Amino acid sequence: MQPSEWTRVLAKYREPILSRSIFELIVTLAPFVAIWALAWWILSISPWLAMALALANAAFLVRLFMIQHDCGHGAFFKNRRVGDWMGRFIGVLTLTPYDIWRKTHSIHHATTGNLDKRGVGDLPTLTVREYREKNWVGRASYRLVRNPLFLFGVVPFYTFFLQNRLPIGLMRSGWRYWFSAMATNVAIGAALATIGWLGGWDVLLFVFLPTMLLAASTGMWLFYVQHQFEDTFWDHGGDWNVHDAAFNGSSHYDLPSILRWITANIGVHHVHHLASRIPFYRLGEVVRDHDILAQSRRLTLWESFRCARLHLWDENSRKLLSFSDARALAT
Numbered sequence: 360m361q362p363s364e365w366t367r368v369l370a371k372y373r374e375p376i377l378s379r380s381i382f383e384l385i386v387t388l389a390p391f392v393a394i395w396a397l398a399w400w401i402l403s404i405s406p407w408l409a410m411a412l413a414l415a416n417a418a419f420l421v422r423l424f425m426i427q428h429d430c431g432h433g434a435f436f437k438n439r440r441v442g443d444w445m446g447r448f449i450g451v452l453t454l455t456p457y458d459i460w461r462k463t464h465s466i467h468h469a470t471t472g473n474l475d476k477r478g479v480g481d482l483p484t485l486t487v488r489e490y491r492e493k494n495w496v497g498r499a500s501y502r503l504v505r506n507p508l509f510l511f512g513v514v515p516f517y518t519f520f521l522q523n524r525l526p527i528g529l530m531r532s533g534w535r536y537w538f539s540a541m542a543t544n545v546a547i548g549a550a551l552a553t554i555g556w557l558g559g560w561d562v563l564l565f566v567f568l569p570t571m572l573l574a575a576s577t578g579m580w581l582f583y584v585q586h587q588f589e590d591t592f593w594d595h596g597g598d599w600n601v602h603d604a605a606f607n608g609s610s611h612y613d614l615p616s617i618l619r620w621i622t623a624n625i626g627v628h629h630v631h632h633l634a635s636r637i638p639f640y641r642l643g644e645v646v647r648d649h650d651i652l653a654q655s656r657r658l659t660l661w662e663s664f665r666c667a668r669l670h671l672w673d674e675n676s677r678k679l680l681s682f683s684d685a686r687a688l689a690t
Contacts, residue, residue: 394415
């Protein structure tokens with residue numbers, strides 16, 4: 360079937376199940392709070408053991424972000440207002456102003472794979488031609504941004520700790536987004552001040568920071584491999600189609616079962632882009648019912664590591680290439 364036809368087939372999976380949504384929230388939020396408390400308590404015994412627990416807790420923070428993600432799509436609760444307020448609450452834990460993120464993420468869904476509409480809710484991606492036309496400063500800057508150490512180390516810190524403090528990309532879009540950023544900042548500031556007052560700087564250094572940094576880097580990696588793989592999809596506006604881009608420009612990141620649970624099935628990303636209102640806990644049901652979707656755009660954990668060396672879109676071969684492969688094209 361064509362991608363546009365799949366959207367009709369997948370419509371029957373869109374209904375969220377209230378009891379299941381509440382269950383998924385409890386089994387994610389409760390362990391997150393419990394491990395946080397345990398790490399705080401054990402800090403007096405060993406800061407390194409506390410840090411180890413904090414790093415493990417990043418898994419539950421990643422999962423909380425995925426619940427926030429479903430709330431943003433109206434996929435977690437039937438009542439949109441309930442979903443939005445849950446998203447705003449989780450946004451304080453993930454350092455993400457919910458209303459800003461929801462808007463930029465909707466732009467991402469509406470423009471993914473469109474070469475003429477890059478720059479909002481995506482990662483910097485140049486074509487081979489665009490890269491060659493840049494001077495050495497531009498090339499060096501792009502190489503820095505696409506370097507894995509920078510992309511998955513510095514960029515996550517910048518995004519969640521700095522960029523999210525202002526409505527970047529929506530600075531002139533009205534008071535709503537400024538209020539979202541400032542209200543989230545106030546809530547985060549109050550929470551951190553309380554933690555610092557009760558537990559001191561050690562709690563922030565050994566418990567809060569490790570959880571946040573690892574979760575942020577993990578989230579950046581997931582977002583990367585969901586769209587930055589060799590046979591992904593990019594096209595110019597005249598030839599671009601939202602359904603084709605959704606299906607062909609999003610991977611099926613087929614992870615081991617424990618990682619699928621932690622990441623809330625976000626790896627079934629081609630289906631998510633075709634039908635973003637499907638709750639994450641029903642995406643597994645979709646690929647079980649439709650084997651062609653289970654096999655399409657499939658990317659294993661081992662294969663995904665090779666995606667980190669892909670940087671430039673070649674409009675002729677319609678593939679994402681490494682810098683060395685792109686250089687070889689010119690010889």
